[in-house]
Amino acid sequence: MSEHDAAGTTEKADSADPPAGMLRRVRTEPRVHAAALAVAAIAGLVLAWLHWIGLIAAGALVAFVAPSVRRGLAYGFGIGLLVLVVFALSLGDAAARVPAMRPIVYVTAGSALVLPVLGSLVRAIE
Amino acid sequence: MTDDTTRRRVLAGIVAAGTGGLALSSARELLDSFAPLSGDTWDAAGRSLTERVESPYGDGSLHVDEFGVPHVDADDEQAAYFAVGYVQAFDRLFQMDLQRRVMRGQLSEVIGEATLEDDEFHVAMDFAGAAEATWDLVRDTRAGPLVEAYADGVNAAIDGEALPLEFELLGYEPRPWTPVDSMLMEKQISWDLTGDFGELRRALLIDRLGEDRVAELFPRRYDHDYPILDSDATASSRERNGDAARTTDRTPIDAELTRYLSAFESPTGVGSNSWVVSGEHTANGDPIVAYDPHLSLMTPALWYEQHVETPERSVRGATFPGVPFVIAGANDRGVWSFTNVGADVLDCYRYETDEDGERYRYRDEWREFATEEREIRVDGSENRSLTVEKTVHGPMIEREGRRVGIAWTGHSATRTTVAIEEFGRSEGLDDLRESTRKFDLPTQNLVYADADGRTMYYATGKLPIREIDGEAVPGDQIFDGSAGEGEWQGFEPFGRSSWDGFVPFEEKPHAIDPDVLSTANQRAVDDPEHYIGVRYATPYRGMRIANRLDEAIASGTTDPDFHRALQNDIRDGRAEDLVPELVAAVEGSDDVADRLATAASTLDEWDYRMEPDSRAALVFARWMDAFRRRVVEPTFADVELDDSYYPTDWVLARLPAESTLFDERSRAGTMVAALTDALDEMAAEGWERYGDWNSTRSITHPLGVEAGFLNYDTRPADGSRATLKNFRVDSAVGSSWRMVVQPGGDATAILPGGNSGDYFSDHYDDQFDRWLDNDQKPMDLTIDGDQRVTFRGESS
Numbered sequence: 073m074s075e076h077d078a079a080g081t082t083e084k085a086d087s088a089d090p091p092a093g094m095l096r097r098v099r100t101e102p103r104v105h106a107a108a109l110a111v112a113a114i115a116g117l118v119l120a121w122l123h124w125i126g127l128i129a130a131g132a133l134v135a136f137v138a139p140s141v142r143r144g145l146a147y148g149f150g151i152g153l154l155v156l157v158v159f160a161l162s163l164g165d166a167a168a169r170v171p172a173m174r175p176i177v178y179v180t181a182g183s184a185l186v187l188p189v190l191g192s193l194v195r196a197i198e
Numbered sequence: 199m200t201d202d203t204t205r206r207r208v209l210a211g212i213v214a215a216g217t218g219g220l221a222l223s224s225a226r227e228l229l230d231s232f233a234p235l236s237g238d239t240w241d242a243a244g245r246s247l248t249e250r251v252e253s254p255y256g257d258g259s260l261h262v263d264e265f266g267v268p269h270v271d272a273d274d275e276q277a278a279y280f281a282v283g284y285v286q287a288f289d290r291l292f293q294m295d296l297q298r299r300v301m302r303g304q305l306s307e308v309i310g311e312a313t314l315e316d317d318e319f320h321v322a323m324d325f326a327g328a329a330e331a332t333w334d335l336v337r338d339t340r341a342g343p344l345v346e347a348y349a350d351g352v353n354a355a356i357d358g359e360a361l362p363l364e365f366e367l368l369g370y371e372p373r374p375w376t377p378v379d380s381m382l383m384e385k386q387i388s389w390d391l392t393g394d395f396g397e398l399r400r401a402l403l404i405d406r407l408g409e410d411r412v413a414e415l416f417p418r419r420y421d422h423d424y425p426i427l428d429s430d431a432t433a434s435s436r437e438r439n440g441d442a443a444r445t446t447d448r449t450p451i452d453a454e455l456t457r458y459l460s461a462f463e464s465p466t467g468v469g470s471n472s473w474v475v476s477g478e479h480t481a482n483g484d485p486i487v488a489y490d491p492h493l494s495l496m497t498p499a500l501w502y503e504q505h506v507e508t509p510e511r512s513v514r515g516a517t518f519p520g521v522p523f524v525i526a527g528a529n530d531r532g533v534w535s536f537t538n539v540g541a542d543v544l545d546c547y548r549y550e551t552d553e554d555g556e557r558y559r560y561r562d563e564w565r566e567f568a569t570e571e572r573e574i575r576v577d578g579s580e581n582r583s584l585t586v587e588k589t590v591h592g593p594m595i596e597r598e599g600r601r602v603g604i605a606w607t608g609h610s611a612t613r614t615t616v617a618i619e620e621f622g623r624s625e626g627l628d629d630l631r632e633s634t635r636k637f638d639l640p641t642q643n644l645v646y647a648d649a650d651g652r653t654m655y656y657a658t659g660k661l662p663i664r665e666i667d668g669e670a671v672p673g674d675q676i677f678d679g680s681a682g683e684g685e686w687q688g689f690e691p692f693g694r695s696s697w698d699g700f701v702p703f704e705e706k707p708h709a710i711d712p713d714v715l716s717t718a719n720q721r722a723v724d725d726p727e728h729y730i731g732v733r734y735a736t737p738y739r740g741m742r743i744a745n746r747l748d749e750a751i752a753s754g755t756t757d758p759d760f761h762r763a764l765q766n767d768i769r770d771g772r773a774e775d776l777v778p779e780l781v782a783a784v785e786g787s788d789d790v791a792d793r794l795a796t797a798a799s800t801l802d803e804w805d806y807r808m809e810p811d812s813r814a815a816l817v818f819a820r821w822m823d824a825f826r827r828r829v830v831e832p833t834f835a836d837v838e839l840d841d842s843y844y845p846t847d848w849v850l851a852r853l854p855a856e857s858t859l860f861d862e863r864s865r866a867g868t869m870v871a872a873l874t875d876a877l878d879e880m881a882a883e884g885w886e887r888y889g890d891w892n893s894t895r896s897i898t899h900p901l902g903v904e905a906g907f908l909n910y911d912t913r914p915a916d917g918s919r920a921t922l923k924n925f926r927v928d929s930a931v932g933s934s935w936r937m938v939v940q941p942g943g944d945a946t947a948i949l950p951g952g953n954s955g956d957y958f959s960d961h962y963d964d965q966f967d968r969w970l971d972n973d974q975k976p977m978d979l980t981i982d983g984d985q986r987v988t989f990r991g992e993s994s
Contacts, residue, residue: 106245122236123232123236143631152689155235159234162240163243165244166244166958168241169907170243172905173907174907176231177232179231181234187220193209194209197210197213
């Protein structure tokens, strides 16, 4: 079985046991997929707001609905970027001061971009 | 399939190990603090004042203007000072907490072993005990309930508002604020201005260099004719100036103990400018007071501006965070300012002790030291215990078996808080002068003008009188405490003093209704009726102010713009003294290198203004330090005296060519050699203009090493340690607040930074560039800005 990812490349479905039923629809049907991805992203944001382990969980959640491992990794990176955007918005005017907060900001940005990708690796485990 | 399984296991291992590793390692703490969204640090971002706050003292309002200055308005004074405490804590809580930790010797509890020596000193000095004695006195005055309301306001903010960033970075929460903490702030300010172990250093210098050399290099009186007061301004006599009698034992205490104690003295260069001109010399007929205190420049700014309106007072100005009342500022009737007198209000004593070191002889009896065990908590290490020892005179400081007893006027209960509370609601000169009687500490040059056109100068603070065998003696010597030499009558350390044996208020330097008067930390009078001190500033600033005021007045009247421009004066009197001689020395040298000739030519064309873009200013500034080093170091290094003991620029400029410091060298030759040093240094460092070296880089935050973003941005700066616009890049001391006020009229001020200590606030550094330019903002007595907080009384 094969499918096309967003970039138009062909990749092998990566699960030895193809997802069945709802999960398969979530990963393959565009509208269901979009809805599921949105739910996963929101849930991930909530978890990330509660604890930094939530960043890993957020990556895992969005990757879980991804049609492929590679897409899952991309989703993990994407949720990290989304976390940074929401983080900046949550700070309001104070956000303008954050980029200068070196070296603290390296931990902030690094954790936002790396931890969700780490979590997204679970997509390759199933 | 096997490969797949392996791959899954490896990936699962990576995810588990990654997550577990982060959770169990030190990375967890970093992520707990700084992860986006969940990090504790971000609780401190975007703080805003709670719109409605319950107050146990009644209704009030808080407006905050475009510069972050709080305007408090309330019908009840306690309600107003509850609000003041609330907003000060919101803006400056970390600074307040850090300062009380310094004075209580509790820094190591949050910083670790690095500050242990600092804590040991402050615990041994028992500043906290002095603050408690002071609060026992103040609590029963009119100021007492206001200080209590202030402390309650601080604690309401601690409980009700997010903590500032620094608490998150250090990972601790502040303890509740107490009125004693506010008294500690008074002690800290006073210590920073009067804490001086000059007698210990002088004894060491005499021991190492000899009496004649010390007299040449460290004169007890600079040779100039610019005292604050003209000789006839006070009814002075020389009856008790006490220059003759000295203690018999001149041996120094101990070099290491002296070094240790010197580290806790006032920062080098602490001083200030202030002046007043009467309405006779102003365009609109009202007097003008100009003021800029030269204290530590730091992030956030040392001072905090506030405005309080109640039926009893309408007052605005600068205070230190932790102090409820405006210290230097203006009300609707007058304006007041303070510069340091340089008075000697600290004495050192040696004692005869028994073999066990547990008792000391005092006059005809042996007494045990009053001792108390204190524990110093240390973050990340074992706590330390320290035995606090005291004699009849005050605390005893011990270092590796060496001891010295200390008496400091601040160790007694003092009424300065009472005085500044009264200043805020004073009705004019007579009123303020009466309040000044209670200004026990620090010793300051109070310059005042009121809306009726009256002016005043008064030296504040208690001035001790020392006697040996019934004869008045100066205090810049180590006294024999066992013999009761020089001790202060009416002084009770850690208790209430009667001050009976101190200089009477009427006999302190003062001038009522002076026409024109300026202070720049030079001696107050040439021939004081009583010994005041010897730690006066070099007269460069005093001379410059006096001369420029004389010129301006001779040619007409002045207005506030003139006085703001005068505060901005950057002409360096040292350059006037030395540059012509330096240029002549280079021109008179044989085979001088081209770069030296070029530098001399640049200096020759210079106007002596210490401007950031000036190359001549850079050459001069670096040459000055090199010359100082060249002249002094050989002699001082031989007797193990470091640069903290070097004589001043004023002395250096007047050091005769035949001085023994030059040894076999000529003064001119040393000048030229120093110019070579300066040019070498400039080339090595890549400095082209004065601002390359003279920048604001040293104005740092206490956590600025670890978190450099907390420091203000670095900017080229003008001014030097000798100019009116004062800036000392080496010690980060300079104009810490500038104001120019006509009582009841035009009032402007500026802070070096901003009014908020919150890194995320727009007012963290919004005055910094304006401060560099001395572009002052209005300091009117009008409620300005948006209302941010409504304080609701319990009955509302």
